[in-house]
Amino acid sequence: MQPTHPTFTTGRTSRRLSDDDKAAVLAAVAAFTLPATLPPVLELELGIGNGAAMAARARANPQRFYLGSDVYLNGLAQAARAAQGLDNVALTNLDARDLLATLPPSSVQRVVVPHPDPWPKASHHKRRLVQPAFLSACARVLQPGGELWVVTDWPDYAFHTLAMLYHHPLLPLHQTTEAAGRCKVKPAGAGAAPLGPQALAQPPAWWVPTKYQQKAAALGREAWFIQAVRRG
Ligand SMILES: C[S@@+](CC[C@H](N)C(=O)[O-])C[C@H]1O[C@@H](n2cnc3c(N)ncnc32)[C@H](O)[C@@H]1O
Numbered sequence: 001m002q003p004t005h006p007t008f009t010t011g012r013t014s015r016r017l018s019d020d021d022k023a024a025v026l027a028a029v030a031a032f033t034l035p036a037t038l039p040p041v042l043e044l045e046l047g048i049g050n051g052a053a054m055a056a057r058a059r060a061n062p063q064r065f066y067l068g069s070d071v072y073l074n075g076l077a078q079a080a081r082a083a084q085g086l087d088n089v090a091l092t093n094l095d096a097r098d099l100l101a102t103l104p105p106s107s108v109q110r111v112v113v114p115h116p117d118p119w120p121k122a123s124h125h126k127r128r129l130v131q132p133a134f135l136s137a138c139a140r141v142l143q144p145g146g147e148l149w150v151v152t153d154w155p156d157y158a159f160h161t162l163a164m165l166y167h168h169p170l171l172p173l174h175q176t177t178e179a180a181g182r183c184k185v186k187p188a189g190a191g192a193a194p195l196g197p198q199a200l201a202q203p204p205a206w207w208v209p210t211k212y213q214q215k216a217a218a219l220g221r222e223a224w225f226i227q228a229v230r231r232g
Contacts, residue, residue, distance in 0.1 A: 043108070045068045046099070046116075047117075049212060050078040051078060052208075053208040053209065054083075055083045059086060067090050067092070069091075073093060110146060111138045114149075114151045115216070118157050130160065130164065135165065135171055144231065145230060153212070153217075153222065162226060
């Protein structure tokens with residue numbers, strides 16, 4: 001499939017790959033086809049990085065099916081290794097937005113966006129993955145009652161997401177975090193409505209820390225777990 005969006009990433013989309021890694025990633029990506037009948041409990045992870053966290057969740061939850069996307073081929077090569085032997089994982093290098101567009105409506109139980117590229121400069125905010133059209137694409141594929149999770153260690157990205165979700169007709173905020181409540185940064189611009197009651201949100205019980213989350217934690221930045229639930 002031809003990409004339909006410019007892909008912005010603060011990382012590279014590939015570095016030199018060893019022959020083994022190249023073979024692993026090409027095999028993993030080639031193996032990706034949407035089954036005619038989608039698994040009943042499908043979880044999407046958009047921007048999986050090295051895929052280790054998603055593979056650990058897949059190992060712990062064999063009844064769920066995990067579909068992971070990343071545009072960074074080297075990360076996908078690591079993800080392919082992490083997912084070896086798991087038959088409830090599929091990987092693709094489709095841009096997250098193109099992957100969302102291929103999926104039927106109401107086919108996904110959970111969408112996870114772990115530590116999207118932060119694009120901290122204001123002039124780059126339009127490059128952020130979380131945008132109104134992206135959220136609407138998530139809402140389209142989610143089943144009623146399905147969950148969207150955006151996890152970020154950037155306060156400004158958290159408020160960017162919260163402000164957009166606050167106004168989204170199909171993805172009402174379920175909870176935010178104590179950290180968000182304590183955060184000094186406030187949403188700005190047109191989305192600067194009050195955020196409403198913010199319940200404490202610990203990582204959900206099924207969460208496995210990601211590589212970026214661990215790196216951020218080592219630098220003293222805690223993660224925000226923002227959840228919205230697809231309206232029925
Ligand atoms: C900051 S890294 C986080 C990686 C991983 N989720 C983690 O927490 O360790 C963001 C990832 O999103 C990927 N990415 C950026 N834009 C993307 C897009 N449009 N579609 C799919 N992946 C994307 C990047 O290649 C990168 O691997």
